[in-house]
Structure formats: structure tokens, C-alpha cells
Amino acid sequence: MKDEIPEEIKNDKEAILKEADKLLKDAGKRRLFGNILTLGGLSLATGVLIKNYGSIENILSAVSKFNDDAQLALFSQNDLAPTYSESEVLRPFRFNAFYPPSKAPVIDGGDFKLALSGKIANKTPWKLERLAALPQTEQITRHICVEGWSAIGRWGGVKFSTFLDAIEADKTCKYIGFKCADGYYESIDMKTALHPQTLLVLTHDGEVLPIKYGFPLKIRMPTKLGYKNAKHIVEIFATNIFPSGFWEERGYNWFGGS
Amino acid sequence: MGSNEELNDIHPLWLRIIHWANAFAIIVLILSGWRIYNATKFLGFKIPKEIVLGSDLAHALRYHFAAMWILLIASILYLLINLVFGRFPKQFGGISIKGIWQDFRAALSGKLPHDDISKYNMVQKLAYISAIFAIIIVIMSGLVLWKSVQFPILRTILGGYEAARYIHFGAMTFICAFIIIHVVMALSVPKTIKAMIWGR
Numbered sequence: 001m002k003d004e005i006p007e008e009i010k011n012d013k014e015a016i017l018k019e020a021d022k023l024l025k026d027a028g029k030r031r032l033f034g035n036i037l038t039l040g041g042l043s044l045a046t047g048v049l050i051k052n053y054g055s056i057e058n059i060l061s062a063v064s065k066f067n068d069d070a071q072l073a074l075f076s077q078n079d080l081a082p083t084y085s086e087s088e089v090l091r092p093f094r095f096n097a098f099y100p101p102s103k104a105p106v107i108d109g110g111d112f113k114l115a116l117s118g119k120i121a122n123k124t125p126w127k128l129e130r131l132a133a134l135p136q137t138e139q140i141t142r143h144i145c146v147e148g149w150s151a152i153g154r155w156g157g158v159k160f161s162t163f164l165d166a167i168e169a170d171k172t173c174k175y176i177g178f179k180c181a182d183g184y185y186e187s188i189d190m191k192t193a194l195h196p197q198t199l200l201v202l203t204h205d206g207e208v209l210p211i212k213y214g215f216p217l218k219i220r221m222p223t224k225l226g227y228k229n230a231k232h233i234v235e236i237f238a239t240n241i242f243p244s245g246f247w248e249e250r251g252y253n254w255f256g257g258s
Numbered sequence: 259m260g261s262n263e264e265l266n267d268i269h270p271l272w273l274r275i276i277h278w279a280n281a282f283a284i285i286v287l288i289l290s291g292w293r294i295y296n297a298t299k300f301l302g303f304k305i306p307k308e309i310v311l312g313s314d315l316a317h318a319l320r321y322h323f324a325a326m327w328i329l330l331i332a333s334i335l336y337l338l339i340n341l342v343f344g345r346f347p348k349q350f351g352g353i354s355i356k357g358i359w360q361d362f363r364a365a366l367s368g369k370l371p372h373d374d375i376s377k378y379n380m381v382q383k384l385a386y387i388s389a390i391f392a393i394i395i396v397i398m399s400g401l402v403l404w405k406s407v408q409f410p411i412l413r414t415i416l417g418g419y420e421a422a423r424y425i426h427f428g429a430m431t432f433i434c435a436f437i438i439i440h441v442v443m444a445l446s447v448p449k450t451i452k453a454m455i456w457g458r
Binding site: 059060061063064067071074075076079080081082142144145146147148149150222223247250251252253257258 | 294295297298300314315316317319320321323324327404405406407408410413419420423
């Protein structure tokens with residue numbers, strides 16, 4: 001059989017080639033083809049990205065973790081949160097929790113002992129009187145809530161770094177964790193734990209820490225958002241295993257700096 | 259596809275990439291920002307939940323703090339490239355109040371020429387310069403809201419932490435107004451859209 005192309009198809013072929021040639025000579029159309037190819041490549045790349053990361057949600061989680069590192073890198077123990085005068089304090093201070101004030105846990109201060117665990121050399125539980133015997137300090141700082149409000153409050157207690165020294169906590173640990181009487185839990189980076197304004201709070205506005213603001217103990221960090229400032233603390237631990245936190249498990253950023 | 263052809267582009271490739279990256283980031287930031295605003299509604303009104311991005315506050319914050327990197331990086335690149343190549347005077351130079359007024363009146367009467375879209379008219383120049391400033395302000399106030407302790411000078415310049423919240427919202431509102439006018443104008447002269455996509 002002879003390999004011969006019938007005349008009408010040959011004509012068609014020429015016509016198609018001619019047409020294609022014309023198209024490719026037209027710079028604008030050539031660009032268009034190139035761009036369509038690029039667009040195809042881009043959508044393919046996006047498809048691969050989404051396939052590898054699973055979904056937009058996974059990408060958002062990865063960026064949130066990256067933001068933890070970015071905030072830690074920006075953080076400096078020399079950067080102090082601004083302090084305010086007593087006349088600027090919000091009275092009464094705003095209550096905030098995942099339950100109404102009436103549901104706040106009631107703890108007997110006389111019986112209370114703060115438990116210590118993890119990488120801490122001296123794990124003897126602390127009574128409130130013993131904490132009150134450590135050097136006390138006070139701060140008037142702005143509590144910044146992730147929900148988009150802020151309020152200036154007055155807190156007093158022990159510099160957290162002083163307390164970590166007293167219990168001989170391993171300061172090479174990455175995290176300090178908190179367990180609370182209301183089921184809340186939180187954790188912070190060691191850099192913030194050692195920040196000069198990080199306070200283990202015993203008093204609010206000059207009085208024993210009221211139930212609604214976190215009796216018996218609260219951690220106060222003007223360098224972090226409100227939800228990081230755990231209340232009703234019953235146990236503190238040092239660890240290298242990421243402990244996360246109550247709101248962090250619900251999608252909020254872990255570093256939570258302000 | 260010689261380099262000559264590339265040089266003749268109305269908008270160079272780098273600019274087109276930055277434009278669309280920022281357009282994407284700003285839309286994500288605005289829509290998620292509306293959900294973040296709704297958590298406290300400090301101005302008293304609520305933004306309908308049908309038009310916000312993020313199923314809850316945490317979700318909206320994740321979008322916001324992811325898209326912010328795109329806006330930040332693209333905007334820094336935009337400023338750097340323009341400054342290095344001295345492009346700002348070429349694009350936005352010669353602006354005058356008289357010129358703006360003349361071009362504004364011409365635009366209203368539909369007499370503004372669109373033959374050469376590579377040259378901005380005075381109203382365009384004003385709009386784009388304002389948008390650039392609004393983006394700079396929205397980024398600066400955003401940094402103060404995100405990390406106020408780490409940016410004390412910026413916080414002081416903007417009048418404190420709470421003031422930054424209003425400035426951030428105000429700059430967002432300005433950018434929204436810009437986007438609406440910008441999109442309407444671009445749609446009315448479609449070849450400008452083509453130029454921002456394909457370069458010409």
C-alpha cells in the first residue's frame with residue numbers, strides 16, 4: 001500500500017498549517033498562547049501544593065507555627081511593655097473567661113498548695129504564704145484581648161524569673177506549662193517566662209487576687225495576649241514537649257504575643 | 259518573544275506579579291479583618307457574616323496573619339524596586355492640584371483620553387499615591403496591633419495601642435473605597451485590565 005495522502009486531506013493539512021503559521025506570526029496571539037500555558041502551569045503547581053499540604057487549613061496551620069517562630073525572633077527581654085499611672089486603671093476590671101463569673105472555681109487559700117512538676121529540681125509544693133514571703137513587685141499594664149479590646153489593670157506578685165530560680169527550674173527548657181483549677185491550661189516559651197515583666201500574680205489592684213480575676217494564682221505577661229495569662233493556676237511545670245493550650249487547641253496562635 | 263517586546267510592556271512583569279499578589283492578599287485581609295472586627299464591634303455596627311472570611315475568630319485570625327506576609331513582602335519589594343530604579347518620579351511626577359482638578363473635570367464629562375494608558379492622568383496619580391500611603395499606614399498600624407511591645411516607636415507615632423485600632427480600620431475603609439473606584443474605572447477601560455494581566 002502506497003503511503004499517499006488523498007488530495008483533499010493534503011489541502012486541509014496545508015490550510016491548517018497556514019492557519020497555525022498565521023496565528024504564531026501574530027505576536028499578540030503568540031503571547032496569549034504562552035500565557036495560557038503559564039496559567040495552566042500555575043494551576044497545576046497550585047494543585048500539587050494543595051495535594052501535598054492537604055488543604056488550605058493545613059497551610060494556615062503551618063503559617064501559624066511559622067508565626068510562633070517569627071514572634072519569638074522579634075521578642076526581646078529588653079523590650080518592656082508600657083506602664084501606666086494608677087488613674088488610668090480600669091475599675092472594675094473586666095472579667096473574661098470561657099464561663100460566667102459565677103462559675104469561677106472557688107479554692108480554699110489556706111489549704112492551697114501550688115504543685116510543681118517536670119524539669120524542676122525542687123518540686124516541694126508552695127503554700128501561698130511562702131509565695132507572699134518572696135520579694136513582691138507591682139505593675140500597671142495593658143491587658144490586650146485577642147477579641148479586639150484592651151484594659152489597663154494593676155497586678156502584684158512575684159517576678160516569675162525569681163520564682164523559677166527559687167524552684168530551680170531547668171531554664172534550658174523550651175516551655176513552661178500551667179494547669180488551672182477550671183480545666184484551663186496554657187504554656188509559654190522560656191524567653192517570655194524570664195521576661196522582667198512576667199509576674200506570678202498574688203494581688204489585683206492592691207488586694208488579694210479576687211476569685212473572678214484568678215485566685216489563688218495568675219500568670220501576668222503584658223507581652224502576651226489575654227488568653228495566655230492563665231488564672232486559677234494549681235500546677236506549674238517545665239518541659240521540652242510542646243504542651244499547647246486551651247484556646248490554641250481551638251485554632252488560636254500559640255505564641256500569642258502582644 | 260524578544261527582550262524588546264518585554265521592554266515595551268506597559269506594566270513590567272514584576273509589577274504585574276506584585277499587583278495581583280497584593281490584590282489577593284488585601285482581599286483576604288479585608289474579609290478576614292471584618293470577621294476579626296465583629297468579635298468586639300468597637301464601632302457599634304456588625305458586618306454581615308455572609309461577607310466575612312473565617313468560620314470563627316480563630317479561623318479569621320489565621321487567614322489574616324497568613325495573608326499579611328504576602329502584603330508585607332510584596333509591598334516592600336514594590337517600594338524597593340521603585341526606589342532602586344527611580345521609577346516613582348516617572349510614574350507619579352508632575353502632579354499638581356490644578357492638574358488634578360482639570361483631569362477630574364475631564365473625567366466627569368467623559369473627555370479624559372485613554373489612548374496611552376502607559377501614562378497616568380493626574381487623578382490616577384493621586385489615587386495610586388493615596389493607595390500606596392494607605393497600604394503603608396495599614397501595615398504600620400497592623401504591626402502595632404500585632405506586636406505593640408516590639409514596635410514602641412511606631413506605637414508612639416500612631417498615638418498608642420487603641421488609636422492604632424482606629425487607624426487600621428480607617429486605612430482599611432480608604433482601601434475599600436479605592437478598590438471600588440479602581441475596579442469600576444478599570445472595567446470602564448478594559449484594555450487597562452488586559453495590560454495588568456498580559457503586560458500590554
